[in-house]
Amino acid sequence: MSLTKKQLKTLTEKITAERDRLVASFSENTDDKYILSGDDRPDEIDQATSDYERSQLIRFRNRDVFYAKKLNKALEKINNAEYATCEECDCDIKFERLNARPTAELCISCKDEAERAEQGNFVARQSKSLGKQDNIVMGAR
Numbered sequence: 001m002s003l004t005k006k007q008l009k010t011l012t013e014k015i016t017a018e019r020d021r022l023v024a025s026f027s028e029n030t031d032d033k034y035i036l037s038g039d040d041r042p043d044e045i046d047q048a049t050s051d052y053e054r055s056q057l058i059r060f061r062n063r064d065v066f067y068a069k070k071l072n073k074a075l076e077k078i079n080n081a082e083y084a085t086c087e088e089c090d091c092d093i094k095f096e097r098l099n100a101r102p103t104a105e106l107c108i109s110c111k112d113e114a115e116r117a118e119q120g121n122f123v124a125r126q127s128k129s130l131g132k133q134d135n136i137v138m139g140a141r
């Protein structure tokens with residue numbers, strides 16, 4: 001690990017604060033604040049709306065839970081002195097990168113490569129679904 005003690009301390013505090021903030025928000029946002037009781041839902045439209053809101057909430061929360069897990073994993077790595085090492089190539093991840101993104105598990109070059117691969121998949125998927133849409137439009141004509 002190439003980090004100084006001071007840098008590591010900065011990052012540890014950052015990660016801990018972020019994790020604690022998320023955990024606090026989990027216990028604050030209990031479901032019953034968002035889900036109306038049966039009496040408050042007079043018709044099906046309201047029902048659909050609250051279902052939608054609920055699914056949005058779950059989606060946001062899943063993302064937060066995922067992030068909290070990543071933060072916990074980063075803290076674990078700090079404890080095991082495995083932090084700031086690229087999972088792909090074992091090189092050191094620079095402080096500047098970790099400061100911007102404390103949960104980074106890949107160095108810049110490995111991340112770039114992974115992102116490029118992801119982008120390639122995305123473009124391929126997108127053009128496939130666009131093709132499908134064209135077929136639907138043509139069939140409707």
Ligand SMILES: [Zn+2]
Pocket residue numbers: 086087088089090091106107108109110111
């Ligand atoms: Zn790497």
